[in-house]
Amino acid sequence: AQSVTQLGSHVSVSEGALVLLRCNYSSSVPPYLFWYVQYPNQGLQLLLKYTTGATLVKGINGFEAEFKKSETSFHLTKPSAHMSDAAEYFCAVSDLLRGSTLGRLYFGRGTQLTVWP
């Protein structure tokens, strides 16, 4: 089974500061990679995903992530934090079978982002 490690269960930044949320995965081949955000009392919303092609992926709300195969990492960044970014962020990987109907996601434990005014 694949696994995902998110370093830091809590990250705090000031408004306007850089946001960096770390994600490493274990897989023998590059999987599909996802970042989801969860606001309080809500379901998960996709921020961005990497499937193939360009390793720098841009998502919604100004977030982006870079797939680095050599480091088995998919860190999430945002140049300038906003108060509305406060939420829990989950990194996930999917099964390896490209083109398959198999689609289960393996999630990290999540990182709670706090943004200070």
Add this chain to the structure above:
Amino acid sequence: DSGVTQTPKHLITATGQRVTLRCSPRSGDLSVYWYQQSLDQGLQFLIQYYNGEERAKGNILERFSAQQFPDLHSELNLSSLELGDSALYFCASSVGGGADTQYFGPGTRLTVL
């Protein structure tokens, strides 16, 4: 709004009871997934259905079962409930599998007393 609906939003029941959680996927999506979110285990994949057939199983207990109906809605049945089953249960749907984006419902919060 993701387009995925789940009912009920909240469920409070007693140990030993049985409950059914319901999920309606987005229009056009053939895959339905069930996930459990708890403080102990985090977000865990339970089961996936694709076009009515079971496609993958995760860490789903034998006391739990699911099905996907011809209209593609899905139900997750939890029986002989234990305190440890208290959690948030999410349903997600996607067109197919693999790289397809999974859209999550708002979840059903189950409390077992």
